[in-house]
Amino acid sequence: MNKYLLTFSVVGTTVGAAVLVKDYATGGTCPSKAKITGKTVVITGANAGIGKETAWELARRGGRIIMGCRDMEKCEAAAKEIRRDTLNHNVCARHLDLASMKSISNFAKKINEEEERVDILINNAGVMRCPHWTTEDGFEMQFGVNHLGHFLLTNLLLEKINSSAPSRIINIASLVHIAGQIDLEDLNWERKKYDTKAAYCQSKLANVMFTKELARRLQGTGVTVNCVHPGVVATELGRHTGMHKSAFSSTILGPMFYMLVKTPTQGAQPSVFLSVAEELKDISGKYFDTFTLKSPAAQAEDADVAKRLWQMSAELVGLSEPTPNPTGATHQMKER
Numbered sequence: 001m002n003k004y005l006l007t008f009s010v011v012g013t014t015v016g017a018a019v020l021v022k023d024y025a026t027g028g029t030c031p032s033k034a035k036i037t038g039k040t041v042v043i044t045g046a047n048a049g050i051g052k053e054t055a056w057e058l059a060r061r062g063g064r065i066i067m068g069c070r071d072m073e074k075c076e077a078a079a080k081e082i083r084r085d086t087l088n089h090n091v092c093a094r095h096l097d098l099a100s101m102k103s104i105s106n107f108a109k110k111i112n113e114e115e116e117r118v119d120i121l122i123n124n125a126g127v128m129r130c131p132h133w134t135t136e137d138g139f140e141m142q143f144g145v146n147h148l149g150h151f152l153l154t155n156l157l158l159e160k161i162n163s164s165a166p167s168r169i170i171n172i173a174s175l176v177h178i179a180g181q182i183d184l185e186d187l188n189w190e191r192k193k194y195d196t197k198a199a200y201c202q203s204k205l206a207n208v209m210f211t212k213e214l215a216r217r218l219q220g221t222g223v224t225v226n227c228v229h230p231g232v233v234a235t236e237l238g239r240h241t242g243m244h245k246s247a248f249s250s251t252i253l254g255p256m257f258y259m260l261v262k263t264p265t266q267g268a269q270p271s272v273f274l275s276v277a278e279e280l281k282d283i284s285g286k287y288f289d290t291f292t293l294k295s296p297a298a299q300a301e302d303a304d305v306a307k308r309l310w311q312m313s314a315e316l317v318g319l320s321e322p323t324p325n326p327t328g329a330t331h332q333m334k335e336r
């Protein structure tokens with residue numbers, strides 16, 4: 001009997017310690033309990049991974065959630081699951097393909113026409129290390145979806161977000177922005193040899209620089225914009241790397257990573273925190289590593305490059321300058 005007691009006690013202590021270590025290593029849960037009843041949230045890439053869990057938690061907190069996804073079957077299924085679990089019927093699935101300017105424009109038009117307000121925009125969708133693909137409009141896929149798609153969407157929704165102030169924009173960046181370089185001579189990988197890893201890092205650095213430049217332009221409007229690295233999260237993001245499919249990674253690395261890698265529910269906590277935390281209401285233009293305000297890489301602080309990136313992005317997506325100002329300048333897409 002004593003022998004079993006000892007075994008149970010050792011197993012119990014080990015499991016308890018593992019849970020504590022994992023909780024510590026993965027950053028814990030959102031410290032804010034704030035509700036968002038009456039607020040409208042637009043979130044991209046909400047059918048899977050971090051986006052789906054963020055939508056779920058914000059629905060639980062009472063918001064009206066508009067999920068923008070490219071696969072309507074997956075989007076409807078996720079929205080249905082969230083409505084059933086949270087009993088929040090204000091969760092809608094809408095078509096949004098960030099690799100198509102036409103789709104982005106249609107999505108934004110519908111929101112601008114049908115929604116009274118947009119209090120929180122979460123630019124979450126992302127593609128990582130895909131082959132050398134291009135978007136419908138000919139942009140390199142990772143730069144096109146992760147940066148240009150969200151750049152255009154944000155600008156097209158800005159008047160509505162402005163009129164809903166105090167409101168927030170959250171960009172999901174990544175720690176890997178530190179390895180990124182913005183190549184202003186060849187943003188779209190048309191001249192140099194394609195490097196899918198570097199292209200992802202460039203797109204994530206662009207997320208941080210877009211956040212900083214937009215914050216400068218939004219000063220005094222009551223709209224804040226911040227970006228966040230969610231941590232390392234077990235999602236579908238690595239689908240193009242092949243890593244998660246290999247036997248080595250599932251048998252040897254898998255158990256090791258279990259302790260350090262977050263579940264999508266844990267990975268959504270930083271996005272939820274930036275969306276709702278009362279103490280962040282006046283914070284703008286900042287980079288968060290999960291819940292902690294940090295300095296981003298030095299190249300992300302280069303305001304001249306950020307400004308140039310903004311101008312070039314506006315040209316690429318056909319947006320006319322001048323860009324946002326406190327009086328609520330509108331944005332029109334130019335005919336291409």
Ligand SMILES: NC(=O)c1ccc[n+]([C@@H]2O[C@H](COP(=O)([O-])OP(=O)(O)OC[C@H]3O[C@@H](n4cnc5c(N)ncnc54)[C@H](OP(=O)(O)O)[C@@H]3O)[C@@H](O)[C@H]2O)c1
Nearest residue numbers: 045048049050097098099124125126174232233235236237
């Ligand atoms: N997971 C991590 O460790 C990690 C770390 C740092 C940063 N991040 C960032 O976190 C964000 C969410 O990623 P995740 O880890 O949750 O990955 P995920 O599970 O692969 O989810 C990505 C989401 O983006 C959507 N998406 C991809 N291309 C799209 C397009 N053209 N138009 C509309 N939606 C599109 C996907 O839709 P489909 O299902 O249709 O493909 C999916 O809903 C990304 O911005 C990523 O860079 C993740």
